[in-house]
Amino acid sequence: MRELVKIFKALADSNRIRIIKMLEIRPLCVCEITDVLQLSASTVSKHLSILREAGFISDEKVGKWVNYSLSSGQLNHYVGSLLPLLKNWLPDEALILSDRAKVQVVDRNKVCGIG
Amino acid sequence: MRELVKIFKALADSNRIRIIKMLEIRPLCVCEITDVLQLSASTVSKHLSILREAGFISDEKVGKWVNYSLSSGQLNHYVGSLLPLLKNWLPDEALILSDRAKVQVVDRNKVCGIG
DNA sequence: TCCTTATTTCGCCAAATGACGAAATGATAA
DNA sequence: TTATCATTTCGTCATTTGGCGAAATAAGGA
Numbered sequence: 409m410r411e412l413v414k415i416f417k418a419l420a421d422s423n424r425i426r427i428i429k430m431l432e433i434r435p436l437c438v439c440e441i442t443d444v445l446q447l448s449a450s451t452v453s454k455h456l457s458i459l460r461e462a463g464f465i466s467d468e469k470v471g472k473w474v475n476y477s478l479s480s481g482q483l484n485h486y487v488g489s490l491l492p493l494l495k496n497w498l499p500d501e502a503l504i505l506s507d508r509a510k511v512q513v514v515d516r517n518k519v520c521g522i523g
Numbered sequence: 524m525r526e527l528v529k530i531f532k533a534l535a536d537s538n539r540i541r542i543i544k545m546l547e548i549r550p551l552c553v554c555e556i557t558d559v560l561q562l563s564a565s566t567v568s569k570h571l572s573i574l575r576e577a578g579f580i581s582d583e584k585v586g587k588w589v590n591y592s593l594s595s596g597q598l599n600h601y602v603g604s605l606l607p608l609l610k611n612w613l614p615d616e617a618l619i620l621s622d623r624a625k626v627q628v629v630d631r632n633k634v635c636g637i638g
Numbered sequence: 639t640c641c642t643t644a645t646t647t648c649g650c651c652a653a654a655t656g657a658c659g660a661a662a663t664g665a666t667a668a
Numbered sequence: 669t670t671a672t673c674a675t676t677t678c679g680t681c682a683t684t685t686g687g688c689g690a691a692a693t694a695a696g697g698a
Contacts, residue, residue, distance in 0.1 A: 569676090635673075
């Protein structure tokens with residue numbers, strides 16, 4: 409029960425849903441997400457830790473970057489059911505489409521450390 | 524997006540999940556739910572309004588009681604996907620089983636106005 | 639080694655949340 | 669009509685949440 413509540417809490421924020429929908433495109437580092445969402449790095453880092461604790465995403469340190477990607481969903485039963493639903497949801501939401509367009513072109517070597 | 528966040532917020536509380544799992548058994552009035560959850564009537568009423576606003580439940584006034592029941596799920600796309608998932612989840616959770624056992628025997632004419 | 643860079647953690651603040659009791663509402667029963 | 673009962677609304681309070689900037693970490697490059 410506590411786990412299920414944690415999972416729904418993780419989804420109960422629009423910025424975290426935006427992150428999940430961005431990660432459906434490809435793995436991203438913190439500063440790429442920061443660039444798209446226009447939030448501070450510390451705020452994005454917090455959102456990512458909430459999503460990670462809930463099992464939606466996993467992180468992998470590569471050099472000075474941490475790449476975040478969607479979980480396979482095989483580890484957590486609830487996540488395995490919810491991520492496919494989310495994948496089909498919000499297909500026409502303007503904000504999500506614009507986020508994803510930015511994800512397509514963002515370059516971590518250019519956005520990180522500048523804006 | 525706003526609607527989806529509202530829906531996840533509605534599920535992001537253990538007492539509201541308990542209510543949904545109780546309503547899987549049968550429709551209930553506020554005071555029956557109050558009796559099982561051991562919360563104040565005003566708190567339960569608030570939880571029910573959040574679930575109703577999100578589309579999970581509907582209410583029907585019958586005499587002096589208001590019967591709450593699970594939505595068919597045909598009205599709201601998200602709810603229609605999530606309620607069936609919830610129906611399969613937490614099948615062995617002790618708290619849910621105990622709530623449901625109470626639902627089986629609770630009598631609104633006995634519990635309302637006393638406890 | 640020293641400096642830069644990406645990320646996380648910490649401390650703070652404003653707003654939202656979940657709880658309660660008291661008061662208001664609406665319907666039944668006397 | 670008057671009293672009772674189920675429910676909702678209101679005001680309050682403690683806790684949680686989501687945001688920020690500053691400081692701490694950790695890795696890379698000069």
